[in-house]
Amino acid sequence: MNREITVNVCMGTGGIAAGGEQVMKALKQEFEAAGIKNAKIMENCKLHKVGCRGFCARDVLVDVTIDGETSTYQYIEEKMVKRLVQDHVVGGKPITEWLVGDDYHTFHEKQTKIVLHDLGKIDPESIDEYLGVDGYKAAQKVVAEMTPEEVIKTIKDSGLRGRGGGGFPAGVKWAFCAANESDQRYIICNADEGDPGAFMDRSVIEGNPHAVIEGMIIGAYAIGSSLGYVYIRAEYPLAVDRLHTALNAARERGYLGEKLFGTDFNFDIKVKLGAGAFVCGEETALIASIEGERGMPRAKPPFPANKGLWGKPTIINNVETFANVPPIINKGADWFASIGSEKSKGTKVIALTGKIRNTGLIEIPMGMTLKEIIYDIGGGIEGDKLFKAVQTGGPSGGCIPQQYIDLPVHYEGLQSVGSMMGSGGMVVLDETDCMVAIAKFFLTFTQEESCGKCVPCRIGTKRLLEILTRITEGEGRKGDIELLQQLAEDVRDSSLCGLGMSAPNPVISTIKYFRHEYEAHINQKKCPSKTCNKLLTFFIREHQCVGCGMCIRACAVNAITGEKKQPHHIDQDKCIKCGSCFDACKFNAVLKE
Amino acid sequence: MEKQMEEVLESIYQKSVAHGDNIITVLQNMQNELGYIQEEAVYWYSKRANIPASQFYGVATFYSQFHLNPRGKNIITVCSGTVCHVKGAQRIVSKLKEELKLKDKEQTTKDMNFTLENVNCVGACSIAPVVIVNEKVFGKQSPDKMVKNIKPYKE
Structure with missing residues (x-):
């Protein structure tokens, strides 16, 4: 019995959080236990740590491949491992009731994977596995056979645009930088992913760090740089570890360092840990941060491509942009340009989250409609509630309502309805989400993250937040909507950097599409989605209350009274509307209106 | 010194x-x-x-990474990313503050055992709401579940 057995365990952050480490450990133990009976299984067994494969909602995902036949299991827990190994690996019978269903395959079939192509398939900690999928071939071809001008032309022709938010054509940026006379030029990979609700860059670095490194080598060669930086969030320890492992391996093989691929080209990469400031996603602020200063943006021009890090010409691209570069070199600009829409080429990685059945990391060709993303890939709204809006672009983006469900997702499409691509976060909201509260949530974020350098952003976001707060607390005044609109436009038009210019987007778009919700808060002092607690009244439905006392214990201000097994009662004068009783009740007896 | x-x-x-x-x-x-x-x-x-x-x-x-005050032995980090927010992260924060007897902007308990912080996004949106205690990640949390989950750290 000499079977080829591979077991893949999803070990992205989602996988680890769902218990990936324990499943891995149990697998090793069970194999050892089984190995006593049949030692040959052990010899051929490879336990892989694979990165994110995107379908985080089904973690822990485990692939068992025996002689080329792969079975994918979902929701695997530590205690299920024993049966998995016994029945499937030893006994040769897959456990059908644990296998993923058709929706798992639909989830993947609708996608076009360039950046995520090898994620979940190769071990991110092994350079040999990356080499096994044609890794570093593009870098070798570029450095050994192409001129920098040819590389830049290829990237220009491909139509690749920056995936970090702005969507500026990458090849054009590279050409600007290369045109400057200078003894040194720098290339920076922006991995300071700070949008709440975005995790695509982290997943790419965790799952395929070498692709990003290879993209940077190609970029460095094109612009003539000998030193690059990866600016990465310190809050992503796994990604940082895997990046270091990959950089060391690349250095050992001579893909980084001196005389790359036997030529005179030298290039190395340093890692800089971001210290936690959203504004550092802005190019000039990021540069200030690498230089060790407060991460505050400065006025442009001069653009970093002319005057950047330490005053030298600098290119900053985001993780996903770099990861797109090796495939473009390998397969050609025409191939890449054939995917996507007229003005937005290629694919976009999207973190699809929120009130949706299949949350996870997906990659779609540019131009796919919101409907296809949300219903075909995402599987529709969780719990059969009604779709209300989809928020794209994080705190810089806007909320898109039902009427635009057929909107194609690309840079221009999203901009046309007052939102933006941003880094690719997509949060689906249902009927229970209050749009005023959502706008307030994002303004809380931008107000906190505003660096304070320019007045419109520093004070404007604060005032916007104050007005939104009073509306959600029932203190809204007549004229507040107009005031918000006016102020939002002023902040947008007069702020120094992208953070301030885009911070009002959530307010502008929610007023535009959900004005009636604002009006209900202000005029009727009601929250139609029953989210804003201060505008609600909590009471107990006597016929449904079993008198268990859970709400009494949960209430912090002793507003609830009642005998055991008798219906309880909330004293409205004492109630502070915190909602604890609503959460605590297991019998749906607490009502909020 | x-x-x-x-x-x-x-x-x-x-x-x-x-x-x-x-x-x-x-x-x-x-x-x-x-x-x-x-x-x-x-x-x-x-x-x-x-x-x-x-x-x-x-x-x-x-930078939010730097702390100017001593922190507790155990660090509880509640994710306040968009998805965690719409799935009730704020209710978890309120409950934990009540449980740990933290007032207003206090973050660290008097006995220096816990520090309660929030983070913009840990990127584990699929298992929202997420709370991290030291290095351990707790997904799909509720206020009551979290109260139970921090019990082992109280000793």
Whole structure:
């Protein structure tokens, strides 16, 4: 019995959080236990740590491949491992009731994977596995056979645009930088992913760090740089570890360092840990941060491509942009340009989250409609509630309502309805989400993250937040909507950097599409989605209350009274509307209106 | 200043000279070694390196990674990303504050056992709401579940 057995365990952050480490450990133990009976299984067994494969909602995902036949299991827990190994690996019978269903395959079939192509398939900690999928071939071809001008032309022709938010054509940026006379030029990979609700860059670095490194080598060669930086969030320890492992391996093989691929080209990469400031996603602020200063943006021009890090010409691209570069070199600009829409080429990685059945990391060709993303890939709204809006672009983006469900997702499409691509976060909201509260949530974020350098952003976001707060607390005044609109436009038009210019987007778009919700808060002092607690009244439905006392214990201000097994009662004068009783009740007896 | 602390700072200084470390890296090293950014340490270092202390504070107060006050033994981090927010992260924060008897903007318990913080997004949106205690990630949490989950850390 000499079977080829591979077991893949999803070990992205989602996988680890769902218990990936324990499943891995149990697998090793069970194999050892089984190995006593049949030692040959052990010899051929490879336990892989694979990165994110995107379908985080089904973690822990485990692939068992025996002689080329792969079975994918979902929701695997530590205690299920024993049966998995016994029945499937030893006994040769897959456990059908644990296998993923058709929706798992639909989830993947609708996608076009360039950046995520090898994620979940190769071990991110092994350079040999990356080499096994044609890794570093593009870098070798570029450095050994192409001129920098040819590389830049290829990237220009491909139509690749920056995936970090702005969507500026990458090849054009590279050409600007290369045109400057200078003894040194720098290339920076922006991995300071700070949008709440975005995790695509982290997943790419965790799952395929070498692709990003290879993209940077190609970029460095094109612009003539000998030193690059990866600016990465310190809050992503796994990604940082895997990046270091990959950089060391690349250095050992001579893909980084001196005389790359036997030529005179030298290039190395340093890692800089971001210290936690959203504004550092802005190019000039990021540069200030690498230089060790407060991460505050400065006025442009001069653009970093002319005057950047330490005053030298600098290119900053985001993780996903770099990861797109090796495939473009390998397969050609025409191939890449054939995917996507007229003005937005290629694919976009999207973190699809929120009130949706299949949350996870997906990659779609540019131009796919919101409907296809949300219903075909995402599987529709969780719990059969009604779709209300989809928020794209994080705190810089806007909320898109039902009427635009057929909107194609690309840079221009999203901009046309007052939102933006941003880094690719997509949060689906249902009927229970209050749009005023959502706008307030994002303004809380931008107000906190505003660096304070320019007045419109520093004070404007604060005032916007104050007005939104009073509306959600029932203190809204007549004229507040107009005031918000006016102020939002002023902040947008007069702020120094992208953070301030885009911070009002959530307010502008929610007023535009959900004005009636604002009006209900202000005029009727009601929250139609029953989210804003201060505008609600909590009471107990006597016929449904079993008198268990859970709400009494949960209430912090002793507003609830009642005998055991008798219906309880909330004293409205004492109630502070915190909602604890609503959460605590297991019998749906607490009502909020 | 204690001799031990001086030695730690001196080694950070020597390393920074050798590697050309900037202020952010120095502060990161300082925090790793000392737990938080201590006033005494900043002034000692500012003299040693001949850099005004105001520059260190300028950077330390700008980035959310740096802590100017001592932190508890156990760090509870509640994710307040968009998805965690719409799935009720704020209710978890309220409950934990009540449980740990933290008032207003207090973050650390009086016995120094817990520090309650929030983070913009840990990128584990699929298992929202997410709470991290030290290194352990708890997904799909509710206020009550979290109260149970921090019990083992109370001893």
